[in-house]
Amino acid sequence: MGKVHIIDHPLIQHKITYIRDKNTGTKEFRELVDEVATLMAFEITRDMPLKEIEVETPVSKATSKVLAGKKIGIVPILRAGIGMVDGILKLIPAAKVGHVGLYRDPETLLPVEYYLKLPSDIQDRFFIIVDPMLATGGTAVEAIHSLKKRGAKQMKLMCLIAAPEGIKAIQDAHPDVDIYVAGVDERLNEKGYIVPGLGDAGDRLFGTK
Numbered sequence: 001m002g003k004v005h006i007i008d009h010p011l012i013q014h015k016i017t018y019i020r021d022k023n024t025g026t027k028e029f030r031e032l033v034d035e036v037a038t039l040m041a042f043e044i045t046r047d048m049p050l051k052e053i054e055v056e057t058p059v060s061k062a063t064s065k066v067l068a069g070k071k072i073g074i075v076p077i078l079r080a081g082i083g084m085v086d087g088i089l090k091l092i093p094a095a096k097v098g099h100v101g102l103y104r105d106p107e108t109l110l111p112v113e114y115y116l117k118l119p120s121d122i123q124d125r126f127f128i129i130v131d132p133m134l135a136t137g138g139t140a141v142e143a144i145h146s147l148k149k150r151g152a153k154q155m156k157l158m159c160l161i162a163a164p165e166g167i168k169a170i171q172d173a174h175p176d177v178d179i180y181v182a183g184v185d186e187r188l189n190e191k192g193y194i195v196p197g198l199g200d201a202g203d204r205l206f207g208t209k
């Protein structure tokens with residue numbers, strides 16, 4: 001079963017509180033999501049492979065480590081996932097970015113795919129799928145399925161807030177995928193929104209309501 005990593009560093013918790021606050025406007029919301037994505041990227045890259053090289057310091061030769069150059073792909077789930085991309089690119093600037101367009105039908109709560117564009121070398125690439133919200137989990141389950149169908153072998157899922165139902169859905173459907181999340185909330189309401197959550201992430205990021 002995939003592991004759930006709760007990234008609850010004090011800086012992240014602080015920023016998540018203001019992300020939740022309904023009085024936080026679009027500009028500040030966007031900035032906070034960007035900052036939390038960077039902080040979470042620090043943790044999600046903790047197991048990136050390293051290799052040793054030789055360098056000369058002003059004092060002597062040294063054997064020291066550099067990133068082994070694993071190919072990374074960041075895949076935001078449109079729309080709201082877009083808000084997390086730049087924050088991750090600050091730490092992994094050479095990563096390629098794919099996009100998967102999925103929205104959740106407000107009546108059925110089922111995901112509808114409308115776009116997909118992934119980087120090349122899918123099989124060798126390590127993907128970080130990003131979406132601020134993991135509610136029923138239907139959208140993320142479908143996004144992962146879509147990547148796997150096209151040959152993706154290794155991936156992690158990074159979200160800001162999850163509901164227990166969403167975590168269970170990923171663990172049941174994709175037990176090979178670890179989840180990185182800043183907070184796990186209580187439950188979903190009758191409309192499938194996370195309680196207390198932060199509202200509609202896409203609308204708050206892009207000012208559409």
Ligand SMILES: O=P(O)(O)OC[C@H]1O[C@H](OP(=O)(O)OP(=O)(O)O)[C@H](O)[C@@H]1O
Nearest residue numbers: 078079080103104135136137138139202
């Ligand atoms: O876990 P689920 O129950 O599937 O719900 C989560 C999905 O819902 C939201 O997207 P939304 O459908 O609002 O699309 P948007 O990003 O275009 O606003 C959110 O960003 C997730 O993608």
Ligand SMILES: O=c1cc[nH]c(=O)[nH]1
Nearest residue numbers: 135193194199200201
């Ligand atoms: O709480 C929720 C659930 C789904 N999508 C959101 O944007 N927020």
Ligand SMILES: [Mg+2]
Nearest residue numbers: 200201202203
């Ligand atoms: Mg939305």
